[in-house]
Amino acid sequence: MSRRPGRRAAAAAAPHAVLTRGPSVHAGCDDEWTPALIVKLLHLCDSLFPIGGFAHSDGLEAAAAGRDGIRPDAAAASLLRAWLDTCLDETIGRLEGPTVWQAWTAFHQRDWQTLTLLDREVVALRPSASARRSTRAMGLRLLTTWQALYPDSRNEHVLSMARDGEIAPALPVAFASASASADVDRRSTVEAFAYTRLASTVSAGMRLMPVGQTDAHVLLARLVERLPAAVDAMIARDAPPESFTPAMDIAAMTQQYLHSRLFRS
Numbered sequence: 573m574s575r576r577p578g579r580r581a582a583a584a585a586a587p588h589a590v591l592t593r594g595p596s597v598h599a600g601c602d603d604e605w606t607p608a609l610i611v612k613l614l615h616l617c618d619s620l621f622p623i624g625g626f627a628h629s630d631g632l633e634a635a636a637a638g639r640d641g642i643r644p645d646a647a648a649a650s651l652l653r654a655w656l657d658t659c660l661d662e663t664i665g666r667l668e669g670p671t672v673w674q675a676w677t678a679f680h681q682r683d684w685q686t687l688t689l690l691d692r693e694v695v696a697l698r699p700s701a702s703a704r705r706s707t708r709a710m711g712l713r714l715l716t717t718w719q720a721l722y723p724d725s726r727n728e729h730v731l732s733m734a735r736d737g738e739i740a741p742a743l744p745v746a747f748a749s750a751s752a753s754a755d756v757d758r759r760s761t762v763e764a765f766a767y768t769r770l771a772s773t774v775s776a777g778m779r780l781m782p783v784g785q786t787d788a789h790v791l792l793a794r795l796v797e798r799l800p801a802a803v804d805a806m807i808a809r810d811a812p813p814e815s816f817t818p819a820m821d822i823a824a825m826t827q828q829y830l831h832s833r834l835f836r837s
Contacts, residue, residue: 612754616718616747617768619775623714623743630663630703631824632773636780648781652774653791658817659773660795660802664766667697667815668744669806672765674813675748676758679726687730688738690813691745697815700824711746718746724753762803770795 615621632655636648671694678687698704712734719727730749733739741749744765751761774792777783815821 609755612722613751613756613760613764615721616750616754617764619768619771621714622717623710630706630773630776631700631820631822631827632776633780634826635820635823636777649783649787649791652777652781652783652788655777655820656770656773656791656795658820659770660766660798662815662817663820664769665802665806666809666811667694667813668769669762669766669803670809670811670813671742671744672748672762673758673806675745676752676761679730679749679752680758682726682729684729684733687741687745687749688733691739691742694742694744694813695740697813698824699821700827702827703824707742707744708740711741711743714743715741715746715749718750718753722750722754727753759803759807762806763799766799766803767796770799 632652635651635655671690675687675690678684678690695704695707698707715727715731715734719731727749730739730741730746734741739745747765747768748761751764752758756764770792774788778785778788
């Protein structure tokens with residue numbers, strides 16, 4: 573896992589992780605949640621939404637296998653906790669979260685050049701070929717499905733760029749585009765994306781490790797409590813996407829060499 577010394581304390585957490593509304597970042601985003609908007613966001617975040625996320629563990633399967641097969645209960649729970657913390661603080665806080673944050677603005681402003689550059693960067697920052705394939709596949713499937721359900725000319729333009737090979741789109745870019753087209757505000761988009769990624773990782777962990785449902789969801793609930801502060805820290809940094817998670821990257825690259833596996837990545 574990755575540790576970065578000297579981090580400043582994050583800002584105080586908001587009371588709710590996903591359904592927190594602050595002042596709108598751009599015009600066109602309502603300050604009040606309407607029932608229709610809540611339902612749309614729940615639909616997008618639903619684990620049943622057909623993007624194929626169930627087939628990917630982002631290297632967790634290789635990490636869980638270790639050298640001696642599946643680890644004992646205590647070690648498995650400790651590994652999953654550390655993995656999830658790194659997902660939130662590093663993968664979401666410094667790579668995918670900033671991508672969603674900046675892609676939302678680019679999509680909202682129809683700045684297709686910036687959106688394309690963000691898409692290429694977030695894909696290139698993934699050292700594992702399987703991770704690059706998975707984020708492209710899930711992103712394209714998400715946006716294609718969302719466009720079929722909730723047609724929008726801007727999403728159609730992004731999909732036309734994908735057909736021309738100009739953009740993947742990667743999963744963070746696709747999620748930002750879908751959320752922006754549904755008038756979900758920028759911060760809530762990042763928080764919702766983070767929740768879906770963390771929940772997917774917890775789901776993979778329960779299938780790979782001797783970790784019970786209650787224990788796994790205790791870990792998820794702890795992350796949900798930390799999520800607003802993590803997003804605050806990401807916004808305060810206002811940095812471009814970056815990535816330094818060597819242990820997770822090695823696990824992702826090792827995944828394809830497992831003797832038997834449940835996940836593609």
